[in-house]
Amino acid sequence: MKLSMNPYQDILNKQRAFFKTGVTREKKFRRRALDLLLKAIVKYEKEIEAALWQDLRKSPFEVLATEVGFSKKEIKELAKNLNRWTAPEYVGVPLLISGPGSGKIVTEPLGTSLIIGPWNYPFQLVIAPLAGAIAAGNTVVLKPSEVSSATEQVINKMISEYFEEEYIAVVVGGVQVSQDLLALPWDHIFFTGSTAVGKVVMKAAAEHLSAVTLELGGKSPTVVDASANIKLAAKRIAWGKFLNAGQTCIAPDYILVEKKVKSELISELNHWIGVFFGNDAALSADYGRIVSDRHFDRLSRMLSDKERSAINPEDKFIPPTLLELETPEHPSMEEEIFGPILPILTVDNVDEALAFIQERPKPLALYVFTSKNRKRFERETTSGGLFINDVILHVGNPELPFGGVGPSGFGSYHGKYSVDCFSHKKAVQAGVTWLDVPFRYPPYKNWVYKLLQRIF
Ligand code: NAD
Secondary structure, three states: OOHHHOOOHHHHHHHHHHHHOOHHHOHHHHHHHHHHHHHHHHHHHHHHHHHHHHHHOOOHHHHHHHHHHHHHHHHHHHHHHHHHHHOOEEEOOOOOOOOOEEEEEEEEEOOEEEEEOOOOOOOHHHHHHHHHHHHHOOEEEEEOOOOOHHHHHHHHHHHHHHOOOOOEEEOOOOHHHHHHHHOOOOOEEEEEOOHHHHHHHHHHHHHHOOEEEEEOOOOOEEEEOOOOOHHHHHHHHHHHHHHHHHOOOOOOOEEEEEHHHHHHHHHHHHHHHHHHHOOOHHHOOOOOOOOOHHHHHHHHOOOOHHHHOOOEOOOOEOOOEEEEEOOOOOHHHOOOOOOOEEEEEEEOOHHHHHHHHHOOOOOOEEEEEOOOOHHHHHHHOOOOEEEEOOOOHHHHOOOOOEOOOHHHEEOOEOOHHHHHHOEEEEEEEEEOOOOOOHHHOOOOOHHHHHHHHHHO
């Protein structure tokens, strides 16, 4: 497609022109925009809650904790620390090489940013990166997921009420819209979604050498060894897995449990599922639904006839389901589950668990319940994040970068890392004019050459 035919070229042109004015770089402007975003969320809180109920049957508690509250906290952190996180960092200048002079690293906005979001935390996963882009001084086009359409509509209404299109715009629609947007020469593309679409995004970005951040998914393993507090492990895993009906990028995807503690773990998991959602999770106000028929069908194919008898396609309901597997040769182990199905595999020891993880793609999150083997997992595995004796909540720590590695993505954000994510670190050095050391200039002197040999 020719750029001139692109339906979104006009928005990009407007945002480019606005960015060029330099207004978005002003700290006062950024702070005001963060403040405005906060006000907008407060005003729309009830509509956001209703939309998330409609899209995912998300409970008001989960909306507050994982969507609205999370986003508000991120905005407040960014506003509070804006000066500190964007301040220039002064560095030394090596006297013999390029000094005397002064050096610093300047954090400057990348420019026009495109943020594409998924449907599982459809509010937080566009608003939190938006806050980072604002704090860093960028203009932004948001493309929320079309799958969570009620939330998509509220985001569109909210942002267009509070912001001018030349600064922050929302574009609604599906794959074609996303691809049209991706065809444009953005300064930065921030994508959250599947690994498969991440590849599409990266190819499109390569065309213009746009900077990219890929927040992708994959299977996040959970290890429970024999030294773990089994009761607490089961309680925390059951909470993290069935939050949002398992549709969380960092949900425990499957469990590797040491043989000796397997039956205790399973009985504790069943116990906590009952405590959290009652005998029939379909009646629980705190249990979500699968987002679409396509995902419902995808998940139901992972189940046997017996397990399938408990699901309800009309309501897109799948109960919390534990699968005790003899081997990893099972449909649930072929792809990221992204639903309330939890395979449990047995390992003889920690070595076997480590080998299992090492031979698979690097995950977004790795959870290990242990009182003895923490150091081994730290040293011998790679993942976006490693959380010992708990799940999910590391995402809420603004001091930690959140992102994947390899197939689970690259780049990271949250707190200071969000500012860095949407910024360029510019190297600035100033020389002096009162001194001009002659040694670098031809004709080169032999004694200088010998001196350099010593230095290098
Ligand atoms: P998805 O990749 O299908 O869609 C994400 C976005 O990309 C949507 O806005 C969609 O419109 C767009 N899109 C879809 N197909 C496209 C194509 N062919 N070309 C261009 N754009 C396209 O992902 P999803 O189903 O919305 O979300 C689920 C995935 O996201 C899971 O893999 C999950 O692990 C991952 N995820 C990751 C994080 C994270 O923070 N790392 C968070 C949430 C979800």
